[in-house]
Amino acid sequence: MEIHFWGAAQTVTGSAHYIRVNGKMILLDCGLFQGRRSDTYAVNRSFCVPPSKVDALVLSHAHMDHCGNIPTLVKHGFNGPVHATTSTVELSKLMMMDSAHIQVADAEYINKKRARNGDPLIEPLYEAEDATEALGLMQPQTYNVPFPVAPGVQATLVEAGHILGSAAIILDIEEKGKILRLWFSGDIGRMDMPILKDPVMPFAADYLIMESTYGDRPHPSYEQACELLQQVLATTLGRGGKVIIPAFAVGRTQELVYAIHGMMDSGDIPRVPVYVDSPLAVNVTDVFRKRTEDFDREAREMIGNDPHQGALGFDMLTYIRSVDESKALNLRKDPMIIISASGMLEVGRVLHHLRHNIEDPKSTLLIVSWQAPHTLGRRMIEGKQPVKIYGEVYNPRIEVKSIQGFSAHAGQDFLLEYALRQKGRVKEVFLVHGEDRGAEPLMELMKQNGMPNVHYPNRGQMFTV
Numbered sequence: 001m002e003i004h005f006w007g008a009a010q011t012v013t014g015s016a017h018y019i020r021v022n023g024k025m026i027l028l029d030c031g032l033f034q035g036r037r038s039d040t041y042a043v044n045r046s047f048c049v050p051p052s053k054v055d056a057l058v059l060s061h062a063h064m065d066h067c068g069n070i071p072t073l074v075k076h077g078f079n080g081p082v083h084a085t086t087s088t089v090e091l092s093k094l095m096m097m098d099s100a101h102i103q104v105a106d107a108e109y110i111n112k113k114r115a116r117n118g119d120p121l122i123e124p125l126y127e128a129e130d131a132t133e134a135l136g137l138m139q140p141q142t143y144n145v146p147f148p149v150a151p152g153v154q155a156t157l158v159e160a161g162h163i164l165g166s167a168a169i170i171l172d173i174e175e176k177g178k179i180l181r182l183w184f185s186g187d188i189g190r191m192d193m194p195i196l197k198d199p200v201m202p203f204a205a206d207y208l209i210m211e212s213t214y215g216d217r218p219h220p221s222y223e224q225a226c227e228l229l230q231q232v233l234a235t236t237l238g239r240g241g242k243v244i245i246p247a248f249a250v251g252r253t254q255e256l257v258y259a260i261h262g263m264m265d266s267g268d269i270p271r272v273p274v275y276v277d278s279p280l281a282v283n284v285t286d287v288f289r290k291r292t293e294d295f296d297r298e299a300r301e302m303i304g305n306d307p308h309q310g311a312l313g314f315d316m317l318t319y320i321r322s323v324d325e326s327k328a329l330n331l332r333k334d335p336m337i338i339i340s341a342s343g344m345l346e347v348g349r350v351l352h353h354l355r356h357n358i359e360d361p362k363s364t365l366l367i368v369s370w371q372a373p374h375t376l377g378r379r380m381i382e383g384k385q386p387v388k389i390y391g392e393v394y395n396p397r398i399e400v401k402s403i404q405g406f407s408a409h410a411g412q413d414f415l416l417e418y419a420l421r422q423k424g425r426v427k428e429v430f431l432v433h434g435e436d437r438g439a440e441p442l443m444e445l446m447k448q449n450g451m452p453n454v455h456y457p458n459r460g461q462m463f464t465v
């Protein structure tokens, strides 16, 4: 077996690992690389092997950095099955279609500039037709039920506890009389998070590919995160400001709604209007409502008991689809909470909300997720002045707050525990999906704890096992 590291290698986005076994090529994830626009264009078009040579794709979950480049793969010749859990299939349909529209809009925006400068025009990374074609290849699979992906290779998807439908991918391989198990963690979630089931720990793994996003630090607890959230909301709303929360449409938005709902019911924060302004998030929430079988027991019980549309809706909350309704929010001066995508402030409606409030010191930009280098979200956290939004220059005066405890990723302590479950059993561990500041401390800790064979492969590095 050969493992070719390609995407999310020494970085956190664009997850893609190529496995060559029994003469076939299996791809684990095909995510969009996010970062500097000038880099992303080239990186997302380059594949480890020509896409027509990939036989099957197994997808860990529906975040863009794991599924968002599948339409590009299809556009360039991939025609095999895409295996994923039922919830992941449902969610990634929405994500890919949404992304196709963003890709087209993005290319139009860039082309306007290029036309002005007399530069050659670019074509979108992919379009709706490519996404539709990709959707036709998806094959829903049930958690914990093995399915064949190639001769001598069975895959099993087990709970990763990261977002709805998320899975670790187990490949049970028989090659030239050798039997081995490759365990790909996908993105590892956390124990006891709201809505989601707990992650399954690795077992009987010979080789482990695991994420390392937060390998440098443990997270504050979910309870601490809620306390901080309550403080930020109470302070900002109390002084008459708006709270703008960039959030990914899948997972974080639903968690925030769940938490804010509770705080308003208990009187811990003022009752102000709350808007989820993202057509994608609205559609995703509909999938959540359909897929409650993937919820943990507490969330299923809460939904059973709740009079307000299953905890993901309440009287102060409005889900916004239309552009006009979204724009109308910017004319209003009253305190409110706006949750909108994208989560790293790279694209989407949240940029308009930020633009209209960025010079207002009463308002708060509240960051609740990891921000990739070179994204506007990262620059805002770092307090960079000035910043550019849609080509306009602004000097931010909005307060910027960041809360880590909502992370859907395991912190350092749990990542270490995850790896140590296979101590003495696993032959090699490969850390992916982490910058060096995350992966290196984790690698060091694993070595100190008696796991010497840990690698941090770079893009293009290949291991034969």
Ligand SMILES: [Zn+2]
Pocket: 061, 063, 066, 162, 187
């Ligand atoms: Zn993820």
